[in-house]
Amino acid sequence: NAGVTQTPKFRILKIGQSMTLQCAQDMNHNYMYWYRQDPGMGLKLIYYSVGAGITDKGEVPNGYNVSRSTTEDFPLRLELAAPSQTSVYFCASSFNGQNTEAFFGQGTRLTVV
Amino acid sequence: KQEVTQIPAALSVPEGENLVLNCSFTDSAIYNLQWFRQDPGKGLTSLLLIQSSQREQTSGRLNASLDKSSGRSTLYIAASQPGDSATYLCAASTGKLIFGQGTTLQVKP
Numbered sequence: 402n403a404g405v406t407q408t409p410k411f412r413i414l415k416i417g418q419s420m421t422l423q424c425a426q427d428m429n430h431n432y433m434y435w436y437r438q439d440p441g442m443g444l445k446l447i448y449y450s451v452g453a454g455i456t457d458k459g460e461v462p463n464g465y466n467v468s469r470s471t472t473e474d475f476p477l478r479l480e481l482a483a484p485s486q487t488s489v490y491f492c493a494s495s496f497n498g499q500n501t502e503a504f505f506g507q508g509t510r511l512t513v514v
Numbered sequence: 515k516q517e518v519t520q521i522p523a524a525l526s527v528p529e530g531e532n533l534v535l536n537c538s539f540t541d542s543a544i545y546n547l548q549w550f551r552q553d554p555g556k557g558l559t560s561l562l563l564i565q566s567s568q569r570e571q572t573s574g575r576l577n578a579s580l581d582k583s584s585g586r587s588t589l590y591i592a593a594s595q596p597g598d599s600a601t602y603l604c605a606a607s608t609g610k611l612i613f614g615q616g617t618t619l620q621v622k623p
Contacts, residue, residue: 434611443520443603443615444558451609459610491557498609499545502560 402427407492407506414482414513422477422509424492432498433475435459435467437488438508444491450475451498482513516541518606520614527594528622535589535617537604545607547580547587552601552616561602562589594621 408423426433431452436444436459446459450469464486466478475494479486489510495503517540527533537547546565550558562571564580564587571578577590587604603616 432609436613443518444605444613446610446612449610457610460612493558493611495611498607498611500563500565502548502563503605503611504560505550505558507557 404428405492405494405504405506407490407509409509410507411510412512414479414511416482416484416513418482419478419480420482420511422479422490422492422511424475424477424506425473426475426494426504427473428494428496428504429472430494430496430504431472432495432503433469434493434495434503435465435475435477436491436493437461437486438491439488447477447490479511484513487511487513516544516606516608516610516612518604518612518614520602520604520617522617523615524618524620526620526622529594529596531594531621532590532592533594533619535591535602535604535619537587537589537614539585539587539606539612541606541608542582542585543608544582545609547578548605548607548611549576549578549587549589550603550605552603554600558603591619594619596621596623 434449435447448467562578575592
C-alpha cells in the first residue's frame with residue numbers, strides 16, 4: 402500500500418492563477434480531509450468528506466473547492482490564488498472517522514507570489 | 515464549534531526526564547482523541563488513538579489519557595530521549611478532525 406499520496410510536492414503560483422492539489426489513498430478509507438498548516442501553527446481543516454459524493458466545509462473553506470467522485474481521490478481546487486493561500490497543505494484519510502486513526506500524506510508546499 | 519488548545523506551546527527538557535503534554539477541547543461529544551508527531555518538514559505520524567469510551571492508551575514509553583467530562587487529554591512521555599524531539603499535536607474527532615496548535619518538544623542530550 403502506498404498510503405496517502407499527494408501531488409505535487411512543491412508549487413509556485415502567481416496571484417490569480419488556479420490549480421488542483423491531488424490526493425489519493427489506496428486503503429479503501431471512507432473519510433478524507435484537507436488541511437493547511439501555516440508556519441509554527443497547527444493544522445486548520447479546509448474541507449472533509451465522509452464518502453464518495455459527500456463533502457462538507459471545515460474551519461477555513463473560503464477560496465477552496467473540493468469534489469469526491471471516487472473513494473480513492475479527493476482533489477482540492479484553488480481558484481484565483483492569493484498570497485494568503487501560501488501554506489503547506491496536507492491530505493489525510495481514515496476508515497470511519499470514529500475509531501480508526503488518520504493517515505497523512507507528506508504535504509504540498511504552495512507559494513503564491 | 516470544536517476548539518482544541520495545547521499547552522505548553524514549547525518545552526525544552528534534559529534527556530531522561532518524564533514529561534506531560536496537555537490538550538483541551540471544548541466539545542465533549544467526541545468519537546476519539548488522537549495524538550500525532552510531526553518532524554520538521556514532514557507529515558504527521560499517528561502515535562495513539564483513544565476512543566471516547568476509553569480512559570487511556572499506552573504504546574511503549576507513551577501513555578495518553580482522556581477525560582471527556584472535563585475536556586482534557588494528556589500525553590505522558592517517560593524517560594525522554596533526544597529522538598523524541600518533534601512537534602506533538604492532538605486532534606479531537608467529531609467526524610471532523612480538529613487539531614490543536616501543537617507543542618514543540620526539544621530533548622537535550
